[in-house]
Amino acid sequence: MEFNLSEEQAMLRDSVRAMAKQEILPFAAAIDEAGAFPWDQVNRMSELGLMGIAVPEKWGGSGMDNVSYALAAEEVSAACASCGVIMSVNNSLAGDPIRRFGTDEQKERWLKPLARGEIMGAYGLSEPGTGSDAAAQKTTAVRDGDGWVINGAKNFITNGAEAKVIVAFAMGEPDKGVKGINAYLIPADTAGYSVAKNEDKLGIKGSSTSQIHFDEVRVGPEALLGNPGDGFKIAMTTLDGGRIGIAAQALGIARQAFEEARDYSLERSSFGRPISKHQAIQFKLADMATEIDAARLLIWRAALLKDQGESYGQAAAMAKLYASEMSQRVTNQALQVYGGYGYCKDYPAERHLRDARITEIYEGTSEIQRIVIARGVLADS
Amino acid sequence: MNLGLSETQTILRESTRRFSKERLAPFAHAREQNHCISHATIKELGDLGLLGVNLPEALGGAELGAVSYALALREVAKGDASVAVTMAVTNMVGEVIQHFGTPEQQKGHIPKLTSGEYFGGAFALSEPSAGSDAGSLKTTARRDGDSWVINGEKLWITTGDQAGVIVVWARTGEPGPRGISCFLVSCDAPGLTAGKPEEKMGLRASHTVALSFVDVRVPSSSMLGKEGEGFKIAMRALDGGRIGISAQALGIAGAAMDEVRSYALERKQFGKTLDQFQAIQFKLADMATELEAGWLLTLRAASLKESGKQFSREAAMAKVFATEAANRAVREAVQIFGGYGYIEEFPVARHYRDCRVTQIYEGTSEVQRIVIGREVCKDSGF
Numbered sequence: 173m174e175f176n177l178s179e180e181q182a183m184l185r186d187s188v189r190a191m192a193k194q195e196i197l198p199f200a201a202a203i204d205e206a207g208a209f210p211w212d213q214v215n216r217m218s219e220l221g222l223m224g225i226a227v228p229e230k231w232g233g234s235g236m237d238n239v240s241y242a243l244a245a246e247e248v249s250a251a252c253a254s255c256g257v258i259m260s261v262n263n264s265l266a267g268d269p270i271r272r273f274g275t276d277e278q279k280e281r282w283l284k285p286l287a288r289g290e291i292m293g294a295y296g297l298s299e300p301g302t303g304s305d306a307a308a309q310k311t312t313a314v315r316d317g318d319g320w321v322i323n324g325a326k327n328f329i330t331n332g333a334e335a336k337v338i339v340a341f342a343m344g345e346p347d348k349g350v351k352g353i354n355a356y357l358i359p360a361d362t363a364g365y366s367v368a369k370n371e372d373k374l375g376i377k378g379s380s381t382s383q384i385h386f387d388e389v390r391v392g393p394e395a396l397l398g399n400p401g402d403g404f405k406i407a408m409t410t411l412d413g414g415r416i417g418i419a420a421q422a423l424g425i426a427r428q429a430f431e432e433a434r435d436y437s438l439e440r441s442s443f444g445r446p447i448s449k450h451q452a453i454q455f456k457l458a459d460m461a462t463e464i465d466a467a468r469l470l471i472w473r474a475a476l477l478k479d480q481g482e483s484y485g486q487a488a489a490m491a492k493l494y495a496s497e498m499s500q501r502v503t504n505q506a507l508q509v510y511g512g513y514g515y516c517k518d519y520p521a522e523r524h525l526r527d528a529r530i531t532e533i534y535e536g537t538s539e540i541q542r543i544v545i546a547r548g549v550l551a552d553s
Numbered sequence: 554m555n556l557g558l559s560e561t562q563t564i565l566r567e568s569t570r571r572f573s574k575e576r577l578a579p580f581a582h583a584r585e586q587n588h589c590i591s592h593a594t595i596k597e598l599g600d601l602g603l604l605g606v607n608l609p610e611a612l613g614g615a616e617l618g619a620v621s622y623a624l625a626l627r628e629v630a631k632g633d634a635s636v637a638v639t640m641a642v643t644n645m646v647g648e649v650i651q652h653f654g655t656p657e658q659q660k661g662h663i664p665k666l667t668s669g670e671y672f673g674g675a676f677a678l679s680e681p682s683a684g685s686d687a688g689s690l691k692t693t694a695r696r697d698g699d700s701w702v703i704n705g706e707k708l709w710i711t712t713g714d715q716a717g718v719i720v721v722w723a724r725t726g727e728p729g730p731r732g733i734s735c736f737l738v739s740c741d742a743p744g745l746t747a748g749k750p751e752e753k754m755g756l757r758a759s760h761t762v763a764l765s766f767v768d769v770r771v772p773s774s775s776m777l778g779k780e781g782e783g784f785k786i787a788m789r790a791l792d793g794g795r796i797g798i799s800a801q802a803l804g805i806a807g808a809a810m811d812e813v814r815s816y817a818l819e820r821k822q823f824g825k826t827l828d829q830f831q832a833i834q835f836k837l838a839d840m841a842t843e844l845e846a847g848w849l850l851t852l853r854a855a856s857l858k859e860s861g862k863q864f865s866r867e868a869a870m871a872k873v874f875a876t877e878a879a880n881r882a883v884r885e886a887v888q889i890f891g892g893y894g895y896i897e898e899f900p901v902a903r904h905y906r907d908c909r910v911t912q913i914y915e916g917t918s919e920v921q922r923i924v925i926g927r928e929v930c931k932d933s934g935f
Contacts, residue, residue: 454926
C-alpha cells in the first residue's frame, strides 16, 4: 500500500499549480465579476495539455492517468472554479465518451480538437423537465433515411455557448424505454441547433450554462455515438468519470478557501491574540483540514480504480458526495473565520462559497449519489 | 499510488476475519455479561500473531507492519470491541518497549506480550487530575540508590489489574512535560494495588482500573528510555495508538453496518422492506461513505508509519474522523433498528455503547483537533 504520487503525477501537479497560481488565480475575481468565458486562461490550460489529460496521445491528449486528471482539476479549481468546470467538462463529459464509445472517424473529427483544447465540447443530458430522472428523455430522434431528425431542448448545459460539439441524448424508440435512448455527437453549426438562453448563476459565473434547442436538427449516421439504444449506458458511465472531476473541483475550491482562512487567522487579532490561537478557530481549521484530506483520498481511490479498469461507480459517487458536501461546509466555515469581511467581495471567501454550491447539484445531485451508493451497499450484502 | 493489499495482508485479514467471526463474535455478549476476557482468548490472539503484528519475529512478533496491524485490529473489533482494545494496548506497549527499550527490556517483556503469556500490557499515563493535559501528571518517582520509588495514582488504566507489565509515567524532575520519565513496572510489584474495575458504558469485558502506587520500588534498569524522555515516549506511542483506535472504531461500526444492512433487507413496514425507503437508503449511503473515508485516512497514517515517515498529523486526522464517523454510524444503526436497537437482544446496542469511548481515549477528539490545528498553522507561509 502506498499513498504517494508517482514522480510524473507529482510533476504534473506542481506544474499545474504553478501555472494556475500565476496565470489563473489573479484573474479569478474578475472572471467571476464579468461572468465572461475565460478564454485566455482556457487557452493556457489547452497549451499545457489539460483539456484531454487522460486521452491517449494518439488522439491529441496527454496520455496520463485519471489520478493525474484529478490532481490537475484540484489545482485549476483552487485557482478558479469556473476554469475547473470548463476543464472537467471537456475532459470527462465530452472527450471521455468519445474515447470510450466513438469510432476512429469520430475520434479524429472531435476527440482530437477537444483534447487539444482547440474546441470546447458540451454534454446534453438534462432537459427542462428532466434532471435527476434522466431516463425520462423528452428530446426525440426520429429515423429519417440513414440518419435522424432531433427535436427538443437541453437545459443547464455547461460550455453550451462555446461548444462546437455536444454529446446529446435523445429518445429514439420510446417503446423501449431506457433502452430506446441514443447518444449523438451534434455539431453546433447544424441547422436547427441554437443556444436559446444563457443562465445567470449563483457561482461559477465564468463558465457558461445554456439552454440548447434542437429544432428539426438533421444528423447523419456518423453522428450516432455507440449503437442505437446505448445512450443511457453511455450517459451513466460518462457521469461516473465526470464525478471524479467534479469531486476534484469541489476539493480545489475547499482547499483554497481553507488556506486563505488559515492565513487570515494567523494575521487577524482579537482579544489580544491572533484568532488562530482561539480554539473556536483552531477547531474549525482542524475539521476543515481533516475533511479536505478525507475527500482527497476518496477521489484518489475512485480515480485509481478507474485507472486499473475496475468498477468505480460507487467509489466515484462516494467521492463526489463527500467532496461536494465537504466543500460547502468548508467554504462556509472559511467565510465564518473572516467574519464580516468574508461576506464582502474584497475577499474571495464569498465567491468560494457560491462556487462550491453547484458541486452538490451537477453531474448527479447529492441525492442521486446516495441512491447509487445505497444500491451498492445493499448489493454487497 | 497503490491502495491494494499485498498477499500477506489479504491472508492476515481473511484469517483474522474468520477468527473474529467464529471465536470472538459469538461470545462477545457473554464476555460482556461476565465482565471478563479469558486468558485463553488472549493466547489465541497470540497464536495468530495478533499481539505483536508490527513487532519483529525475533521477539515473537508477526513483523507484518502497521497497515496489517490496522487491518487485523478492525477485524477483531468487528467481533468484540473489548478484545480489540486489549489487543490494541498490548501491541502499543510492545511497540513502545521495542522502540525505546534496552535489549534486556525487549527480551524480558516482548515475547511474553506477543505470545499471550502475559494477559497483556498496560499503559499508565492518565491520572485523576491529568487526562488530556498529560504533561501535568503528579505521580512521582524518587531516586533511591540503585532504584526508583514511585508514588501516586493512575486512572482509567485498561487491563491495569491483569497486565503482565505496566508502562508507568512519573515525574522525576521539573514541572511540565520535560520532568517526566517512563518505567516498566511488573503487575506484582509490592505497593502497587489496582482498584475495582470501573463500571462502564461499554467495553465491559475489558477491565479499566485505578492504580495506586505506594512506595513502589523498581530497579534503575526498569526505566524506559532516558530520564526526562517520558513525555516524548508517551506522545510517540499515542500517535501509533491512534491508528489502532481508528481501526477499532471502524471495526465496531463495520459490524453495526453489516447487521443493519441485513436487517433493512428483511424488516418490513408499510408493505415493503426498509431498504426500499430512501430515508433508510440515505442513512446507509452516508454511513458507508464516511466509514470508507475514515478507513482511507487510517490506512494513510498506517502506511506513513510503516515507511518511517512523520505521521502525527495524519494519525490525529484518522482518529478524529474515524471515531466520529463510527459514532454517527452506530447511532444511525440503532435508529434503523428502532426499538430493537435499544434492547440488548441485538448486538447493535452494544456497538453503540462500545463505540463511544473511541472519541475519548488515546486522546480525545478535542486533543486531536489541537494537534491538527497546530500542524496546519505551521504549513502557512506566515
